[in-house]
Amino acid sequence: MMRIIFLLSLFFALSNASVQDFCVANLKRAETPAGYPCIRPIHVKPSDFVFSGLTPGNTTNIINAAVTPGFVAQYPALNGLGLSTARLDLAPKGVIPMHTHPGASEVLYVLDGSITAGFVSSANAVYVQTLKPGQVMIFPQGLLHFQIxxxxxSAAAFVTFNSANPGLQILDFALFANNLPTDLVVGTTFLDATTVKKLKGVLGGTG
Amino acid sequence: MMRIIFLLSLFFALSNASVQDFCVANLKRAETPAGYPCIRPIHVKPSDFVFSGLTPGNTTNIINAAVTPGFVAQYPALNGLGLSTARLDLAPKGVIPMHTHPGASEVLYVLDGSITAGFVSSANAVYVQTLKPGQVMIFPQGLLHFQIxxxxxSAAAFVTFNSANPGLQILDFALFANNLPTDLVVGTTFLDATTVKKLKGVLGGTG
Amino acid sequence: MMRIIFLLSLFFALSNASVQDFCVANLKRAETPAGYPCIRPIHVKPSDFVFSGLTPGNTTNIINAAVTPGFVAQYPALNGLGLSTARLDLAPKGVIPMHTHPGASEVLYVLDGSITAGFVSSANAVYVQTLKPGQVMIFPQGLLHFQIxxxxxSAAAFVTFNSANPGLQILDFALFANNLPTDLVVGTTFLDATTVKKLKGVLGGTG
Amino acid sequence: MMRIIFLLSLFFALSNASVQDFCVANLKRAETPAGYPCIRPIHVKPSDFVFSGLTPGNTTNIINAAVTPGFVAQYPALNGLGLSTARLDLAPKGVIPMHTHPGASEVLYVLDGSITAGFVSSANAVYVQTLKPGQVMIFPQGLLHFQIxxxxxSAAAFVTFNSANPGLQILDFALFANNLPTDLVVGTTFLDATTVKKLKGVLGGTG
Amino acid sequence: MMRIIFLLSLFFALSNASVQDFCVANLKRAETPAGYPCIRPIHVKPSDFVFSGLTPGNTTNIINAAVTPGFVAQYPALNGLGLSTARLDLAPKGVIPMHTHPGASEVLYVLDGSITAGFVSSANAVYVQTLKPGQVMIFPQGLLHFQIxxxxxSAAAFVTFNSANPGLQILDFALFANNLPTDLVVGTTFLDATTVKKLKGVLGGTG
Amino acid sequence: MMRIIFLLSLFFALSNASVQDFCVANLKRAETPAGYPCIRPIHVKPSDFVFSGLTPGNTTNIINAAVTPGFVAQYPALNGLGLSTARLDLAPKGVIPMHTHPGASEVLYVLDGSITAGFVSSANAVYVQTLKPGQVMIFPQGLLHFQIxxxxxSAAAFVTFNSANPGLQILDFALFANNLPTDLVVGTTFLDATTVKKLKGVLGGTG
Structure with a gap:
């Protein structure tokens, strides 16, 4: 019995020293450049490390596709651990439009169906491949890429990013779904004003 | 025509400046602390970014399970991009024994079947959950964890790590499948010598 | 005299220990994920740390503008130091088209003239400002931005990046100046085929 | 006098710009993935940078040894500086049992006595050495290691880690000193239930 | 119309996931090792990304020079983005005295006039160059350097650092403008006490 | 027997995937920004992880002190592991003169005797303490510090750095033991030419 007490005293002394194997996000507190403040370990439950939100998304929309994110905002246990997840669903003719993740590289694993995916490098080279279930493709950080x-x-994929908060910039939304003035879009993309205004109309943009 | 030439001259000037969106590993060259030297971009093919090796593993073995890695050694395009992958296969009664990844956190996505997974923290707390297909669990870097x-x-899972080279230390192999002397194992684990020698016998260890 | 000898022996012992304040790139050797191998310090000259290549660029082209890079390929002393530079020249009506730097944030300092610059965030918000000489603007990593x-x-700016190799992906080149098939561009951008083919024609793309 | 005033005005302007050479932890505030918020520099005293807690530990216990940590929880000035410390005391027959530090590599310097230390790599190779006072050994991040x-x-050692919060997972505590069910321990380690239950008994575990 | 609604629902779902392209500092909150907590994105204005404070500094002082910083304290949008800026002004005979930046490398771009700049390496080698407008020089992290x-x-330069908070330690201020006792300065620099006391007098130091 | 074979086949498959727990430096190969290329794991011996070179240094010199480094050049196993070591010896009146480590923070552990150590911050504040055996002091990265x-x-200390290659810039050597012209030293330090020339004479400098 004394032995146990001695040993446990060692144990508590040591465990005292080791407070951050993980840092489940307290989303109510202000974020920092390294992520959210942690909730206290005593309030962390085993189920916090599990995310059940990657259910099939609703693809009844203009792109016949859905992106369901499991980023730190949805899955607070990711905070500080340098990983996040998402699910892609593509109905027939579904497209995840051209986009970038400013803060992470991405690995895609095909769950179902057949997906043509690609990215373009800084050197303007094109890397397109058609993938079957069980195949994996990697998209280097920050480059334009797409999946169709x-x-x-139907097709589906599970993707992971090497950041809890990879960001997501969809090209069409960046150009056409906000108040970026048409003349600036025209001037910086060489698209004609008619095209720009039409897509702004479809996507709810102004200016 | 002149316009194209002018523009392309701009293009070539710029692309010249941007040589490392990715760094596909030249596995024949000596590794560095940041990974392998890159093969030249001109030799990189679109198919290099795809990995087809995550096929179901052979589970006819003592653990009724298999780990199929897609680390930088198998999937050189991962080099420098901070991500790697693996597939877990678990036949009925299959177990991925207690292990750690010294250099990465891990996200697990259940593809098929039902998996009980867990990890233990530095503070000695236990986080165990039973997962269904489509659920995700995260294992913080360097902590002992397992899947059964x-x-x-049969059950299967796709896992990703936030390092191209996460490492993998299987507890039983570290203790019993090498030449670590029995008295050192006994002295540092409190297991008795009989148990240690028996497991060394099963796992091919000596000493 | 003995004192000097004793002290110098200390000095040489110590300097022996400190071999990498900098790592001027050996561009002839294969790159690694952390940059190029270093040339030996004994071959490094004071002038290696100076870059004189940021001269005004030729703006007689379709964009009435020029980007002159001082990345690691042009300025090998940057290797491993986490910084690079460029000069922007904008003739009247000049435009640096919509682009991203996948691997770095950017600071722009206006040298001459007046520049309207902007970026779009992952949340699709637009941040546009018109800048005078001496003003600075920052563009967060990986986001679409432009300068006009x-x-x-004429206008000119000096820009710096927090990477020796920030990358540069120009939107129009990524979409229209390579062999990315027209139907993939159409499918992933919602542009119409006529527009895509026209821009491919202007920019020398195929497919 | 005017010169001093001018110079001091320069000085105060500059010092204003340089607020974080260090970040002494405010342990009362919630931690973030990068460490604790800082106390204000004006409240930092010279003595905060000194730690006097690495006194010989009490080795009258089951392992005849003690680990005395100087991690961020004990030594708040370490916060954000990427280093921490500990003292090991080993009475005759003392053992620091098999353990890992999930978040740091470790350097050990022998102060007194003779210590046999070792680690096992991911490739299952064993690296064991016996050390005398003044010798140093390094243990790579996350790998199982021990000291006897x-x-x-008596023997003693001073150790440092390249993280203010390296973590510490003691194998026996992780397996036997908590509520991890016996059948899970048996299933994931190949130890027999009798051994597991016996060690749970010694170490205060349940399940 | 339905299309727009479907698409916008996709948009809002996605934008929800991407909360930290940038992290404009809330300077009223306690700093962390990774920088300040962020203000909420909704309160960030386009003008926050612009810094107008790099105006010519007052050089009517003992060094005939001025350093005007644009670090995170002056330019909160830099927080977490790994970059900061400053302007150097040098009247005739102006000198930016020997100094270091403990936390960043520096790139200097000459705006006007002619500047002799240099640094000394750990191996005690001297790298001095005289620069004209438009030339760039890089100073590796933490090394003593100067500009005259x-x-x-008059001469002027724009400088950038690869940290939002590079620090700035001016040698003469560190040695002579505080309460570091004269005997400690003498003992650790080999300067004679008369010299030390004289410079302490000029720079307002005590002790 | 079959079981062993099955298990070992699993083992070899897995170990294949995990090639870089450590990266012992091949000092004959060119360094990279992340350190030296690794020697092949098969050539790494247990003794490579031990360093025996921290023996008491020769203090019969002008500073009555010695610094004995255990950086990557002396201790190749440190490569890529983010740690290095040194021993300080101080005879009576011994001084480790004012210096910086451009690339690392430092922890000092007093082995014998009594040491007064201190550093000066970017904000020009002085942090000096007198330490006894067993006490620890931390010196933040890149700041001027000293030990006497x-x-x-006699006194001695063991120090560690959070980089395998921390650098070491000794103030007096940087100013007086090379060919930095006297007028540049005078101009950038406010020392008088007589003092500079005298110290250049003592330390073997020219110019």
Whole structure:
């Protein structure tokens, strides 16, 4: 019995020293450049480390596709651990439009169906491949990339990023779904004003 | 025509400046602390970014399970991009034994079946959960964790790490499958010599 | 005299220990994820730390503008030091088209003239400002941004990045100046095929 | 006098710009993934940078050894500086049992006595050495390692880690000193239930 | 119309996931090792990303020079983005005295005049160069360096650092403008006490 | 027997995936910004992880002190592990003169005797303390600091840095032991030419 007490005293002394194996985000507190402040370890439950939100998304929309994120905002246990997740669903003809993740590289694992995915490098080279279930593709950080359904049935993928907060900039939304003035879009993309205004109309942009 | 030439001259000037969006590993060259030297971009093919090796592993073994890695050694395009992958297969009664990844946190996505997974923190707290297909669990860097088949049919998972080279230290192999002397194992684990020698026998260890 | 000898022996012992304040790139050797191998310190000259290549660029082109990079490929002393530079020249009506730097944030300092610059965030918000000489603007990593001449005379800017190799992806080149098939561009951007083919024609793209 | 005033005005302007050479932890505030918020520099005293807590530990316990940590929780000035410390005391027959530091590599300097130390790599190779006073050994991040008294008198060591919060996971505590169910321990370690239950008994575990 | 609604619902779902492209500092909150907590994105204005404070400094002082910082304390949008800025003004005979930046490398761009700049390496080698407008020089992290006006007219430079908070330690201030006791300065620099006391007098030091 | 074979096949498959727990430096190869290329794991011996070179240094010199480094050049196993070591010896009246480590913070542990140590911050504040055996002091990265023997007997300390290559810039050597012209030293330090020339004479400098 004394032995246990001696040993446990060692144990408590040591565990006292080791407070941050993880840092489950307290989303109510202000973020810092390294992520959110942690909730106290005593309030962390085993279920906090599990995320159940990557259910099939609703693809009844203009792109016949859905992105369901499991970033730190949805999955606070990711905070500080340098990883996040998402699920892609692509109905037939579904497209995840051209986009970038400013803060992370991405690995995509095909769950179902067939997906044509690609990215373009800084050197303007094109890397496009058509993937089957079980295949993996990596997209280097910050480069424009896309995924489209390459088959006749639905397709789905699980993706992970090496940041709890990878960001997501969808090209069409950046150009056409906000108040960036048409003349600035025209001037910086060489698209014509008619095209820009039409897409602003479709996507709810102004200016 | 002149316009194109002018523009392309701009293009070539710029692309010249941007040589490392990615760094596909030249595995024949000596590694550095940041990874392998890159093969020249001109030799990189679109298919290099795809990995097809995460096929179901052979589970006819003592653990009724298999780990199929997609680390930088198998998937050189990961080099320098801070991500790697693996597939876990668990036949009925299959177990991925207690292990750590010294250099990365891990996200696990259940593909099939039911998996009970868990880790223990530095503060000695236990975080165990049973997961269904589509659920995700995160394991913080360097902590002991395990996965076992929780159902009666086969189970499988796709895992990613936030390092191209996460490492993998399997507890039983570290203790019993090498030449670490029995008395050192006994002295540092409080296991008895009989148990240690028996497991060394099963796992091919000596000493 | 003995004192000097004793002291110098200390000095040489110590200097022996300190071999990497800097790592001037050996561009002939294969790059690694952390940059190029270093040339030996004994071969490094004071002038290696100076870059004289940021001279006014030729703006007689379709964009009436020029980007002159001082990245590691042009300025090898930057290697491993986490910084690089460029000069922007904008003739009247000049535009640096919409682009990203996948691997770095950017600070812009206006040298001459007036420049309207802007970026769009992941949350699709627009941040546009018109800048005078001596003003500074920062562009967060990986986000789409642009600069246009806001005045009637020439404008110029000096920019720095927090990476020796920030990358540069120009939107129009990524979409229209390579062999990315027209149907993939159409499918992932919602531009119409006529527009895509026209811009491919202007920019020398195929497919 | 005017000169001093001018110079001091320069000085205060400059010092204003340089607020974080260090970040002494405010342990009362919630931690972040990068460490604790700082106390204000004006409240930092010279003595904050000194730690006097590495006194010989009490080795009258089951392991005949003690670990005395100087991590951020004990030594708040370490916060954000990427270093921490500890003292090991080993009475005759003393053992620091098999353990890992999930978040740091470790350097050990032998102060007194003789210590046999070792670690096992991911490739299952064993690196064991017996050390005398003044010798140093390095243990790479996250790998299982141990230290035992190799002599007949007491031994002691000073260790440092390249993180203010390296973590500490003691194998026996992780397996036997908590509520991790016996069948999970058995299933994931190949130890037999009798051994597991016995060690749980000694170490105060349940389940 | 339905299309727009569907698409916008996608948009809001996604933008929800991407909260930290930038982290404009809330300077009223306690700093962390990674920088200040962020103000909420909704309160960030486009003008926050612009800094107008790099105006010519007052050089009517003992050094005939001025350093005007644009660090995170002056330019909160830099927080977490790994960059900061400053302006140097050197009247004829102006000198930016020997100093270091403990936390960043520096790039200097000459705006006007002629500047002789230099640094000394850990190996005690001297790297001095005289620069004209448009030339760039890089100073590796933490090394002693200086800038002096090399011409007869005023000179100015724009500098950037790869940290939002690079620090600035001016050698003479560190040695002579505080309460570091004269005997400690003498003992650790080999300067004679008369010299030390004289400079303490000029710079307002005590002790 | 079959079981062993099955298990070992698992083992070899896995160990194949985990090649870089450590990266012992091949000092004959060119360094990179992240350190030296690794020697092959098969050539790494247990003794490579031990460093025996921190023996008492020769203090019969002008400073009555010695610094014995255990940086990557002396201790190749440190490469990539983010730690290095040194031993300080101070005879009576011994002084480690004012210096900086451009690339690392430092922890000092007093082995013998009494040491007065101190550093000066960017904000020009002085942090000086006198330390006894067993006490620890931390010196933040890049700041000027010193150690002097505070007693009448010899003193010694063990120091560690959070970089395998911390650098070491000794103020007097940087100013007086090279060819930095006297007028530049005078101009950038406010020392008088007589003092500078005298110290250049003592320390072997020219110019």
């Amino acid at each position: 359904n390459a088959g006749k049935s | 088949n929780a159902g009666k049919s | 001449n806001a005045g009637k005379s | 008294n190799a002599g007949k008198s | 006006n090399a011409g007869k007219s | 023997n505070a007693g009448k007997s």
